[in-house]
Amino acid sequence: MSHSLWHGVLPAITTPFHADGSVDHAFLAAHARQLIDAGCKGIVPLGSLGEAATLSFEEKLAVLKTLVKVLGDSAPVIPGIASLSTDEAVRLAREAKSIGCRGLMVLPPYVYSTDWREMGAHVKAVIAATDLPCMLYNNPVAYKTDFTPSQMAELAAEFPNLQAVKESSGDVRRFAAIRALLGDRLQLLVGMDDAIVEGVSMGAVGWVAGLVNAYPFESVKLFELAKSGGAKAAESLYAWFLPLLRLDTVPTFVQLIKLVQEKTGTGSETVRAPRLPVAGAEREAALKVIEHAIATKPSF
Structure with a gap:
């Protein structure tokens, strides 16, 4: 598989639910198709934004x-592989390959986090479970596990199918540190929406995006401007988008992004418990941001 698998905008797709809490597969299929038609290069389901921790293995x-059925050969499906146990994560990786997924986003285990000996053993088991190209997801804020550049280098040396890293530490200096140690061995992807222009300027070739669920054309345009012309070219669109993109970096990001989808007609704010739709002052503040964005949306 070419390293081009990791290039461009890759939506961390939300999981739509019916009112009774079941997955709305018809909407999921249509939404994925719309994202690809807007210029996104692949779909990343079963991530944090996809509420994967609340989905059963069968779901x-x-x-x-x-x-996989709706996208066929038109775009890759690259699921997040995370679980409470290593055995289940390995099983999910193998099932993903048999279903037809073309890459994997490898996460540390949910809830439990200790040292590199254990966390490294977990991700090594998942990467080794198949020959699919893998992207390591580093998000110490959410998962309490921080994969350092030297640990990434150890993984890259052992596993040729580890091709990329989704960097979400919040420290843009990490891009330079990874590049200094590994050169072009690993493709770099931005994992925090409000760091996309900065990440691209530091060598990121892809963006695992969240607000793209509500604004796919604008997300693709922002990425393309940042890649082709740098921060100056992206400045105007980034200024409009940033208040929305910052909704991706707070604890209630799932509820907030789904609220943006609700208000833009691109989805429903229905979430699965223990999450509940945002309320009170937080909802009022978010709605002001969303309404302003809708009223001032740029045209291309």
Whole structure:
């Protein structure tokens, strides 16, 4: 598989739910198709934004089957592989390959986090489970596990199929540190929406994006401007988009992004408990941001 798998905008797709809490597969399929038609290069389901921790193993497989079926050869499905246990994560990786997924986003285990000996053993088991190209997801804020550049280098030396890293530490200096140690061995992707222009300027070739669920054309345009012309070229669109993109970096990011989808007609704010739709002052503040963005949306 070419390293081009990791290039461009890759939506961390939300999981739509019916009012009764079941997965809305018809909407999921249509939404994925719309994202690809808008210029996105692949779909990343079963991530944090996809509420994967609340999905059963069988529901995860059903989501993957729906996406692979609707996208076919037009775009890759690259699921997040995370679980409470290593055994289940390995099983999910193998099932993802058998369903037809073309890459994997490898996460540390949910909830439990200790040292490199254990966390390294977990991701090594998942990467080794198949020959699919893999992207390591580093998000110490959410998962309490921080994969350092030297640890990434160890993984890259052992596993040829580890091709990329989704960097979400919040420290843009990490891009330079990874590049200094590994050169072009690993493709760099931005994992925090409000760091996309900065990440691209530091060598990122892809963006695993969140607000793209509500604004796919604008997300693709922002990425393309940042890649082709740098911060200056992206400045105007970034200024409009940033208040929305910052909704991706708070604890209630799932509820907020789904609220943006609700208000833009690109989805529903229905979430799965223990999450609840945002309320009170937080909702009022978010709605001001969303309404301003809708009223001032740029045209291309």
